[in-house]
Amino acid sequence: MHFFQYRDSQLFCEEVSVAAIADQVGTPFYLYSLATVKRHFTVFDRAFSSSLHLVCFSVKANSNLALLRVFVNLGGGFDIVSGGELYRALNAGCDPKKIVYSGVGKTSAEIDYALKSDILMFNVESPMELEAIAEHARRMGKEAPVALRINPDIDPKTHPYIATGLRQNKFGIDIDSALREYEAASKLSGLNVIGVDCHIGSQLTEIEPFVEALSRLKWLIAELKDRGIDINYLDLGGGLGITYQEESPPEPRQYAQALLDELSPLNVELILEPGRVIVGNAGILVTRVLYLKQTAGKNFVIVDAGMNDLLRPSLYQAYQAIWPVDKTQQGTFVADVVGPVCESGDFLARDRCLSKVEPGDLLAVMSAGAYGFTMASNYNSRPRAAEILVDDDKSFIIRERESYVDLIRGEQIPAFLGDSG
């Protein structure tokens, strides 16, 4: 459920007209509904209320400081994968003891930063990384709290680029060598082994892969207990899918119930790392039609947002619904919706049945709140879009549109190349 709805054929975000925002801030822009974000977080959090748990929003899905602050205010923590995300999480006011840190390539500087910040847990992805973290911690006279990220070898039945829990993926430690690695970790000074972690993939629309992964981790936790290694935290990652088109993913309540049923009677604190399910359908990308063009057998709607603004259609052939902001126009036609970027792969939709549009019309690319702005780039020297947050009848710029000056910030022309004259 979300709060983007038509009123008299005009698209509204909560109580604010989308067209009115476009007039104020120009296009393209990302637009988020605060009520939707809060509702999704709260529904997800409550679904686990019968168990000790912490919802660590996955910052990579949407890292805008204002949204992160919303989650802090709701009692959430964060799943981070870089020093940059740690910086954002801390700037949003997050208690470091609610931050878990995953990722296969943590650098020395990032490990030091996380150790200094006293985060809750490192989710460690390889034996070499384990050694590195232990060594850094010893040097700082600390004990690093760690979980091993387990690769349970489960097919999440999702797009191959976002499946992460199969043996051939780069993520985690093979479940078959997990016991050995845990024993090694428990003997390393500088480490405090407190958790087991896994994340098997993203945009999952079935419960079974999650439950199967959990059942393998349960086995592991029991084996560890027999060996005197007590686990306090079980981090089940994120991955719950959303409806982009016709998918019918489980409701958070069903997902939570299935996990909690499988979990009992283990006595551990659960950590969840949802991203998409919280923000995906809480955000849209608003773009304006520039031109219409027909070539032999094809219609193109050329808009002012491109693959640099929203990469998902190009990268994963992902479907994102496209709604007219004003739906009074009668009639439909089939077209590709493409951006201004100089790549044939620059499209937001292909062979899509759209309501008729004219240059100047506004289109809303739906379900763009997760992995939208965070995957945006400056390709073709295009300033990144503005981000707007609506709260009831008010809207706030939560990230200004980039300027040309922003584009060249940090670049330097060495003196030997001469003056511009």
Ligand code: LLP
């Ligand atoms: N935890 C870890 C360790 C992750 O790698 C991810 C996502 C999450 C949690 C959050 O997963 P979610 O609940 O959002 O599914 N760019 C792709 C998605 C990549 C997901 C990467 N990892 C897309 O646009 O579909």
